[in-house]
Amino acid sequence: MDRNEKIPVVAVVGPTASGKSRLAVEIALRLNGEIISADSMQIYKGMNIGTAKPTEQEMRGVPHHLIDFADLSRPFSVADYVSLASQCITELHLRGKLPILAGGTGLYVRSLLQNIQFTETDRDEKLREELARKAEREGPEVLVEELKSFDPESAERIHPHNIGRLIRAIEIYRTTGVTMTEQLERSKQAPSPYDSCLIGLDFKDRQMLYDRINLRVDLMMKEGLLREAKEVLSRPDSQTALQAIGYKELLPYLNDRCTLEEAVERIKQESRRYAKRQLTWFRRDANINWIIIDETMDFDLVAQQAMQIISRKGWFDE
Incomplete structure (x- = not known):
């Protein structure tokens, strides 16, 4: 070939x-x-x-x-x-x-x-721990609701029990100002x-x-x-x-x-x-x-x- x-x-x-x-x-x-x-x-x-x-x-x-x-x-x-x-x-x-x-x-x-x-996005360990604790206290739904507020497509796409993925989607937006959905669209080119x-x-x-x-x-x-x-x-x-x-x-x-x-x-x-x-x-x-x-x-x-x-x-x- x-x-x-x-x-x-x-x-x-x-x-x-x-x-x-x-x-x-x-x-x-x-x-x-x-x-x-x-x-x-x-x-x-x-x-x-x-x-x-x-x-x-x-x-x-x-x-x-x-x-x-x-x-x-x-x-x-x-x-x-x-x-x-x-x-x-x-x-x-x-x-x-x-x-x-x-x-x-x-x-x-x-x-x-x-x-x-996939673009390299810095990990914010403090933020990740904070979100993980929040999910543990209030349930993963609280992360879903936060994600919906700025990236409803990702909130719909990610299973509500996949806490790691929910945290990552929130982290990407908070550290870059770009949603996970927008990153995915850019990445398909x-x-x-x-x-x-x-x-x-x-x-x-x-x-x-x-x-x-x-x-x-x-x-x-x-x-x-x-x-x-x-x-x-x-x-x-x-x-x-x-x-x-x-x-x-x-x-x-x-x-x-x-x-x-x-x-x-x-x-x-x-x-x-x-x-x-x-x-x-x-x-x-x-x-x-x-x-x-x-x-x-x-x-x-x-x-x-x-x-x-x-x-x-x-x-x-x-």
């Missing part, structure tokens, strides 16, 4: 428990690829079961990148992800490997593939260096997805999620874990404020809600090629459809 041509990148996206990791591995095996995670929680060490990190067996010998490398105490931004993932893609391409993104963090995928440029093929997984019957989510949570509990949550939440730097589904819902049980059954049901409920938000996000992207799974489709048929979508790019034509 000519150096001036765009780098081919496959991205497998969709809601939690839809089978993204398995499909990405299958594509990698067939097309000499390696996988770059696009999951904002799988980057952290120690959070294995709750974030559904692929096991060695599930990886099937395919190298995975940007998984299990960051400390919980380390701040990690979208800009950090784009920087590291861009380096990964370049290195894989130079080695003749097909880079394959796999994950459900839509902001990571979009920011990377659209080559959004550079062309992307990637020729991307996006494959999305969804289900014809939403209940089929919800059943998969419920089953996954049950399996996580059998694999030791409660023990892992207890270890992670007992750490002084557990604030990051409290943003992850599967950990914060177990905290009331660990503090004797609910039964284990109630806590597990809450994990399932929050996971289903998260899946709905992921689908809402990804459906706004007209570039995604959707594979709609129903009860008659086995994995081989899903993989076959994915390969047909990729083949239309013409990357591997003689």
Whole structure:
């Protein structure tokens, strides 16, 4: 491939428990690829079961990148992800490997593939601590309301429980006078260096997805999620874990404020809600090629459809 041509990148996206990791591995095996995670929680060490990190067996010998490398105490931004993932893609391409993104963090995928440029903004640690204390005392809604007053688009876009992102949006405006929304618009002006093929997984019957989510949570509990949550939440730097589904819902049980059954049901409920938000996000992207799974489709048929979508790019034509 000519150096001036765009780098081919496959991205497998969709809601939690839809089978993204398995499909990405299958594509990698067939097309000499390696996988770059696009999951904002799988980057952290120690959070294995709750974030559904692929096991060695599930990886099937395919190298995975940007998984299990960051400390919980380390701040990690979208800009950090784009920087590291861009380096990964370049290195894989130079080695003749097909880079394959796999994950459900839509902001990571979009920011990377659209080559959004992040300007360096000084961190105001005093302000961040002040806002964090405010959210702890009065609830995250107080941050949402403040953000709405000068950047309603970001207030709508950022989930109200993502306190770190809310704080960052307020911090950017207070330190630069420019809203996060305006920064994002400015950052989209550079062309992307990637020729991307996006494959999305969804289900014809939403209940089929919800059943998969419920089953996954049950399996996580059998694999030791409660023990892992207890270890992670007992750490002084557990604030990051409290943003992850599967950990914060177990905290009331660990503090004797609910039964284990109630806590597990809450994990399932929050996971289903998260899946709905992921689908809402990804459906706004007209570039995604959707594979709609129903009860008659086995994995081989899903993989076959994915390969047909990729083949239309013409990357591997003689």
